[in-house]
Amino acid sequence: MNHFAPVALDVARIRQDFPILTQTVRGKPLVFLDSAASAQKPRAVIDAMVTAMETQYANVHRGLHWMSERTTEAYEATRDDVARLLNAADRAEIVFVRNSTEAINLVAYSYGRGVLKPGQAVLISAMEHHSNIVPWQMLRDERGIELRVAPITDAGELDMAAFELLLADGKVGLVAITHMSNVLGTYTPAARIVQIAHAHGAKVLLDGSQAVVHRRVDVQALGCDFYAFTGHKLYGPTGIGVLWARRELLEAMPPFMGGGDMISSVSYERSTWAAVPHKFEAGTPAILEGIGLGAAIHYVEAIGYDAIAAHEQALTEHAILRLSAIDGLTILGHAQDRGGVVSFTLANAHAHDVATLLDRSGIAVRAGHHCAEPLMHRFGIESTARASFAIYTTPAEIDFLADALVRVREFFA
Amino acid sequence: MSFDVCDLYQEVILEHGRYPRHAGRPPRHDATARGDNPMCGDRVEIFLSYAPDGRIADARFDARGCAISIASADLMVDAVAGLAPDDARRIFSRFEDMARTGACPDGDAMMEPLRPLAGVHAYPSRVKCATLPWHTLMAALEGGGQATSE
Numbered sequence: 001m002n003h004f005a006p007v008a009l010d011v012a013r014i015r016q017d018f019p020i021l022t023q024t025v026r027g028k029p030l031v032f033l034d035s036a037a038s039a040q041k042p043r044a045v046i047d048a049m050v051t052a053m054e055t056q057y058a059n060v061h062r063g064l065h066w067m068s069e070r071t072t073e074a075y076e077a078t079r080d081d082v083a084r085l086l087n088a089a090d091r092a093e094i095v096f097v098r099n100s101t102e103a104i105n106l107v108a109y110s111y112g113r114g115v116l117k118p119g120q121a122v123l124i125s126a127m128e129h130h131s132n133i134v135p136w137q138m139l140r141d142e143r144g145i146e147l148r149v150a151p152i153t154d155a156g157e158l159d160m161a162a163f164e165l166l167l168a169d170g171k172v173g174l175v176a177i178t179h180m181s182n183v184l185g186t187y188t189p190a191a192r193i194v195q196i197a198h199a200h201g202a203k204v205l206l207d208g209s210q211a212v213v214h215r216r217v218d219v220q221a222l223g224c225d226f227y228a229f230t231g232h233k234l235y236g237p238t239g240i241g242v243l244w245a246r247r248e249l250l251e252a253m254p255p256f257m258g259g260g261d262m263i264s265s266v267s268y269e270r271s272t273w274a275a276v277p278h279k280f281e282a283g284t285p286a287i288l289e290g291i292g293l294g295a296a297i298h299y300v301e302a303i304g305y306d307a308i309a310a311h312e313q314a315l316t317e318h319a320i321l322r323l324s325a326i327d328g329l330t331i332l333g334h335a336q337d338r339g340g341v342v343s344f345t346l347a348n349a350h351a352h353d354v355a356t357l358l359d360r361s362g363i364a365v366r367a368g369h370h371c372a373e374p375l376m377h378r379f380g381i382e383s384t385a386r387a388s389f390a391i392y393t394t395p396a397e398i399d400f401l402a403d404a405l406v407r408v409r410e411f412f413a
Numbered sequence: 414m415s416f417d418v419c420d421l422y423q424e425v426i427l428e429h430g431r432y433p434r435h436a437g438r439p440p441r442h443d444a445t446a447r448g449d450n451p452m453c454g455d456r457v458e459i460f461l462s463y464a465p466d467g468r469i470a471d472a473r474f475d476a477r478g479c480a481i482s483i484a485s486a487d488l489m490v491d492a493v494a495g496l497a498p499d500d501a502r503r504i505f506s507r508f509e510d511m512a513r514t515g516a517c518p519d520g521d522a523m524m525e526p527l528r529p530l531a532g533v534h535a536y537p538s539r540v541k542c543a544t545l546p547w548h549t550l551m552a553a554l555e556g557g558g559q560a561t562s563e
């Protein structure tokens with residue numbers, strides 16, 4: 001079967017850039033369909049980190065010596081890379097954090113406790129990852145800031161009418177919403193969300209953990225106020241993530257953590273804060289991981305988001321076609337605008353049993369609630385299996401998955 | 414069989430996973446506990462009734478989970494029905510060892526029916542599926558409450 005329009009992405013060549021893809025699992029070639037949980041790393045990222053350790057490493061922002069200066073340059077160059085990636089107006093708007101979770105917690109802490117007032121509300125959606133639910137719950141319980149949840153439709157799209165209604169009383173100070181669901185694959189209409197939210201006086205945080213992997217993100221075009229993503233899903237290392245926020249917001253927010261690097265001066269009576277973004281970057285940062293993220297961004301940019309988006313769109317369409325032809329298989333979410341993740345259930349087989357059987361064929365999928373329990377409950381289920389696609393995924397791997405799923409179904413019939 | 418998983422999904426397990434004999438909520442019970450596996454959202458509730466001499470007269474469970482966890486709960490009820498709580502605790506500790514190491518002591522009549530679950534030891538992410546019902550049973554014997562697989 002071949003439903004592929006030719007795209008400008010040479011998967012065979014790309015696969016050669018990822019050393020891990022030559023590994024076998026249980027004697028079978030690795031079919032890695034779990035990139036939405038964490039993506040594999042290209043040689044360029046691995047090399048950048050190893051080279052830094054071997055030739056050019058010291059603490060950053062502190063030393064007056066050559067090694068520290070070079071390391072600071074390499075690390076800070078990633079801030080420019082991220083600013084370019086997101087089309088940020090100003091490199092000082094890029095705050096390095098550990099991951100998306102920390103980025104969202106930073107906003108919940110510094111903006112939520114420092115700027116929002118009791119009586120105001122935060123509005124999330126019914127398809128959030130736990131990392132965009134729990135920080136707001138904690139804020140609610142501590143500060144009396146209401147938490148509202150915008151419903152989604154059975155297709156897995158944001159219910160825009162209900163969304164707007166929830167903003168109508170003007171109490172919502174912040175909308176915090178995913179840019180792409182890690183379960184349903186849904187891309188939310190971010191620009192419209194921002195327009196509506198701003199019209200009602202609310203700022204907007206987009207959780208771009210999944211979205212930034214598959215499509216070009218332009219924070220200025222989207223018009224949002226905060227954007228969070230995590231490096232390890234974008235082919236970069238773990239331990240490095242990004243919060244982008246408008247400069248004036250960052251300047252108005254109190255620091256997140258206190259310590260070295262985030263101060264301007266310290267005395268026992270009083271300390272003053274460093275300028276943004278350093279005000280939010282206490283302590284020695286993830287230097288090597290920052291350098292690795294820079295390499296990942298260069299790698300993705302060299303392939304180009306147009307080719308990436310076209311490739312993953314074709315894969316997703318192919319997967320939906322093949323999987324929905326399987327008896328007893330139900331795909332969760334049918335959004336018009338979606339990215340490269342497909343969640344499904346199989347009649348008579350629990351997602352864990354499905355994943356274990358697939359694993360025996362060398363196929364890695366995720367099974368469980370995908371850190372989105374309320375979303376599972378919305379659809380009246382507890383768990384799904386999820387296949388997710390990346391630049392190195394091939395249509396043959398999806399066929400392999402579909403064939404294996406037919407056998408899984410027979411196994412539990 | 415087209416998957417190399419005979420060690421894990423033995424016929425007994427598929428059978429008990431599909432048609433558990435002790436599933437359901439009894440009209441009355443003397444003790445109950447609920448177990449959760451926070452990693453996957455699976456859940457099991459155990460309901461015990463005691464005989465006048467303190468033995469476990471009957472056990473039932475209500476579970477939502479994979480074939481392994483359902484089969485394990487069902488086989489567990491077979492194993493502990495009629496036992497004094499301390500004997501059930503002793504089997505639990507042998508069961509835990511088996512799930513971890515894969516070794517089922519030979520000639521142990523109590524363990525023999527549980528032997529089909531020994532295969533989970535080769536699947537570290539699935540060991541908790543098999544042990545969650547047991548942890549929940551232990552919580553029920555302690556007087557109820559919550560158990561987790563963590």
Ligand SMILES: Cc1ncc(COP(=O)(O)O)c(C=O)c1O
Nearest residue numbers: 099100101129131182209210230
């Ligand atoms: C939509 C979404 N938000 C947030 C996260 C959290 O990312 P991290 O665990 O790297 O903080 C993830 C990934 O797990 C995700 O898919």
